[in-house]
Amino acid sequence: MCDVVSHLCDDSDNIDLCIDNYSREELLEIIDLDSNANNRKIETYVDRIITKYTLSNDKKCVDFFIKVKKKLLYEDYSTLILDNEIPTMMNKEIPNINNASALEIEENNNNNTTIKHISSKVIIIDSQFRPNILPYSSDPNSSTSSTNFTCTLTEKIKNVMRLKLHSIYIPRTWYTFDIFNFNTTFKVYRGNIINETPTSIITIQDGNYTTDNLLVEIQNQLNSETDLSGLNIRAKSLLTENTIVEFFNTNTDVSYTILFYSNKLSESGARYDQNLGYSLGYRVEPDENHNMKIFLDRSGTEGNIVTAESPVNIDGPQYFMLIMDDFNNINNNVINIEDNQSKLPLPANFCIDKKVQLIPILESDSGRQFTQAEIYSINEKINSQNEVNNRKKSPNNSNVFAVIHLPNTNNKTIALSYSGLFNEIMNERKYFAPCNIEKLKISLLDDKGNTVNLHGHNWSFSMIIDEIYQY
Incomplete structure (x- = not known):
């Protein structure tokens, strides 16, 4: 980085940080660029400097270079910044366009010069102004949710080339821990028989917990059930930062089975990796009936204690995804991973009847539509189609606009607030051709693809939108 920049902010108390006292050439010299630098290069260099002083918590320098960026890119339109290899412009009258940020010149295949005039606007999306807010529902997927709604802009934006999160x-x-994340309950059975009628259903209150408070809440719920005498939970060791928990049984007469997840008996949104047991650190392999469970034998036996395989997770999601559908159907900003289980496609001439699981193999060829080899192949493909998926699928959404990583602050953060320091590659959307935007479908998802539940509160974000005028 330029020595001028380092000297400027190392002695910021004695250096003039008034942006109006610097010319454009002086500002370019400060960031170690010459007068021929284009807008993209200026933005990259200034963002790098802003990031450096943000990390060092130097607010004065951050504010100064934000003003530098604004002046170089958005205020001084009298100077035309061109790449060195751009040919000379033809004499054309430039239209008077308000809020123009830059002029770009391109040469097409016919050696004709095209002048593109870029106009920038700011769009603010605030969920408090969404179309539907009543009746209130605690369900984040409801029609009045603040994190899943469709809105119409106050004006139609035409010839859009780029959207950038600001x-x-x-x-x-x-x-x-939220009921709509399916991680607040588990079922308990006396003995080792699992059916549709559990002895008790343990449900904790929605909320954020410390590890100690979480264990106290679960123990209180266990104690409130008279049929679960002797069933307890505790931390295995208090000496480690990452707490491992264990259930134990002090009842000498009764054994217990705790069911964390079942493909058939749990709520439709629960999964092997999304339930209270998984949050507590249990990684037990589901049985042949797709039940994720632990068995606690009577007190006095070796099996009356079951320890979790992993530490408790009280931090919740690692990141949020801002999903924005602009109804142009050309977006695919994020690629995720999926499991390696592939399902074989059935032949086009095979009509699926859910009442028929497999095709019987007949000895006689009379009236048969498929050969014996084809029947075997179809049956194997049906078996592949019927495989049960116990896990959450990766949230692979083609309309991901931004990924917001969440700081690990043990749930003490009042709010997340970012401004101006986003990585433009990861949090922008470019279009191959100018497009029009009038309506947006907005949603906020967590790292498992669940709609984030803000419990009635609103959120907002702003974007810089680039429109193009070409002549």
Whole structure:
């Protein structure tokens, strides 16, 4: 980085940080660029400097270079910044366009010069102004949700070439343990028989917990059930930072089975990796009936204690995804991973009847539509189609606009607020050709693809939108 920049902010108390006292040439010299630098290069260099002083918590320098960026890119339109290899412009009258940020010149295959005039606007999306807010529902997927809605802009934006996230504000009102995340309950059976009628269903209150408070809440719920005498939970060791928990049984007459997840008996949104047992650190392999369970034998036996395989997770999601559908159907910003289980396609001439699981193999060829080899192949493909998926699928959404990583602050953060320092490659959307935007479908998802539940609170974000005028 330029020595001028380092000297400027190392002695910021004695250096003039008034942006109006510097010319454009002086500002370019400060960031170690010459007068021929284009807008893209200026933006990259200044963002790098802003990031450096943000990390060192130097607010004066951050504010100064934000003003430098604004002046170089958005205020001084009298100077035309061109790449060195751009040919000379033809004499054409430049239209008077307000809020123009830059002029770009391109040469097409016919050696004709095209002048593109870029106009920038700011769009603010605030969920408090969404179309539907009543009746209130605690369900984040409801029609009045603040994190899943469709809105119409106050004016139609034409010839859009780029959208870039500029700022975002999210109040810290989501819960790590939420009924709509299916991680607040488990079922308990006396003995080792699992059926549709559990002895008790343990449900903790929605909220954010410390590890100690979480164990106290679960133990209180266990104690409130008279049929679960002797069933307890505790931390295995209090000497380690990452707590391992264990269930134990002090009842000498009764054994217990705890069912964390079942493909048939759990709520439709629960999965092997999304339930209260998984949050507590249990990684037991599901049985042949796809039940994730632990068995606690009577007190006095070796099997009356079952320890979790992993530490408790009280932090919740690692990141949020801002999903924005602009109804142009050309977006695919994020590629995720999926499991390696592939399902074989059935032949086009095979009509699926859910009442028929497999095709019987007949000895006689009379009236048969498929050969014996084809029947065997179809049956294997049906078996492949019927495989049960116990896990959450990766949230692979073609409309991901931004990924917001969440700081690990043990649930003490009041709100997430970022402004101006986003990585433009990861949080922008470019279009191959100019397009029009009038309506947006907005949603906020966590790292498992669940709609974030802000429990009635609103959030907002702003974007810089580039329109193009070509002549």
